[in-house]
Amino acid sequence: MQAQKIPEQKPAVFIGRQPIFNAGMELHAYELLFRSSPVNAAGQIDGNSASAHVIVNALLEIGLDDLVGNHLAFINFPYDLLTHGIAEVLPPERVVIEIVEDVTVDKNLIAGVRSLVDQGFKIALDDFIYGPEWEPLLEMADIVKLDVMGRSISEIRNTIKTLERHDLQLLAEKVESKAEYRALQKLDLEYFQGYFFSRPEVIKREKLPDNHFALLQLMSRLQDPNIDLGEVENLVSQTVSLNYKLFRYINSAHFNLVRKFDSIQQTVVYFGLTKLKNLACLIAMTELSSESSELILTGLTRAKMCEVLSDSIGCQDKDVYFMVGLFSILEALLDHPIHRVVDKLPLTEDVIMALSKLEGSLGEALRCTLSCERYYWPGMHFKNLEAETVYQAYLEAMRWSKLAASGLTIGTPENKRLK
Numbered sequence: 001m002q003a004q005k006i007p008e009q010k011p012a013v014f015i016g017r018q019p020i021f022n023a024g025m026e027l028h029a030y031e032l033l034f035r036s037s038p039v040n041a042a043g044q045i046d047g048n049s050a051s052a053h054v055i056v057n058a059l060l061e062i063g064l065d066d067l068v069g070n071h072l073a074f075i076n077f078p079y080d081l082l083t084h085g086i087a088e089v090l091p092p093e094r095v096v097i098e099i100v101e102d103v104t105v106d107k108n109l110i111a112g113v114r115s116l117v118d119q120g121f122k123i124a125l126d127d128f129i130y131g132p133e134w135e136p137l138l139e140m141a142d143i144v145k146l147d148v149m150g151r152s153i154s155e156i157r158n159t160i161k162t163l164e165r166h167d168l169q170l171l172a173e174k175v176e177s178k179a180e181y182r183a184l185q186k187l188d189l190e191y192f193q194g195y196f197f198s199r200p201e202v203i204k205r206e207k208l209p210d211n212h213f214a215l216l217q218l219m220s221r222l223q224d225p226n227i228d229l230g231e232v233e234n235l236v237s238q239t240v241s242l243n244y245k246l247f248r249y250i251n252s253a254h255f256n257l258v259r260k261f262d263s264i265q266q267t268v269v270y271f272g273l274t275k276l277k278n279l280a281c282l283i284a285m286t287e288l289s290s291e292s293s294e295l296i297l298t299g300l301t302r303a304k305m306c307e308v309l310s311d312s313i314g315c316q317d318k319d320v321y322f323m324v325g326l327f328s329i330l331e332a333l334l335d336h337p338i339h340r341v342v343d344k345l346p347l348t349e350d351v352i353m354a355l356s357k358l359e360g361s362l363g364e365a366l367r368c369t370l371s372c373e374r375y376y377w378p379g380m381h382f383k384n385l386e387a388e389t390v391y392q393a394y395l396e397a398m399r400w401s402k403l404a405a406s407g408l409t410i411g412t413p414e415n416k417r418l419k
Contacts, residue, residue: 029072092120300401
């Protein structure tokens, strides 16, 4: 009996979020919490590592827009992260820095928090219990979070009275029941958080593997119109598999060269820098998936078609149009939404809008190309070109892509994988 194939487990990242409501029960913000699995618990991890994971996952892996929308994000910060400037990577208009209750309040901490305030961050004091050492931080804080679990209304009222001389907003956290909430409403608090309103929700996203991210960065850099020959040579030579495949392809029977090339300079003289960059970018893309033959062929066709369309209007940035067509398959190639892929790349706004929203002249060329691909006649237009002219150009792009792909053994029945 044939053994059942175990599905491949894709790397994933997790983050918890719990809503914070204002006094009118409108969503005000989310607190972001460390999670290492779908289990809704933090697990055993120190505060520095937990906060670092939350920052990386919120900024790079999932994205603040997907996590909190247009609301604020509260993130816990222990002593080390506050005194080493880690928070400075975060956007101050989107994030509230929560200072955890067990920090040591000393001159280094005070200086670190003052720097954050100067940069425009809002400061919240978490699980607050008053002590005179907290006075310097109370002067800089915007919000104080009061842990109301197990505390009487009288105790909470006394803490509020102690804080009256400071210009602060107060948040009741760990509100567990309707009765607690009703009693706390009478204290005129600004914000509420706790299981009574909502338990933390675990957000999961598949992680883009590190080698994929490195290849995407390389591909994007190769397509920079301002890159020089020296940097192209460095990028190619530093990636062993790319260097090997590039020269194997160049020296293949496809080009029928009289002599073998073994340097980037020789290749540029023969092919030109733009063609070399596109070729290196294509080969880098084949590294992203071992089962991508048809997708790469589609990407080549789209790239060439976008380039042809740009040529029809006398555009000088044909390589950018080529890149947009080629990069348009990344969503399918990586099985990640295109907006998450492009967010990780140093691309221009024009390229990002073309890939994510099909907007601008680049997006119009890609939209036209996709219409040809789907035989959607009404969409086969670009600038002043007739639909028939556009479609004939697409047929030519298809012929070109098959020829270009032949040296990479793409799409042949005997060998469906890219070698």
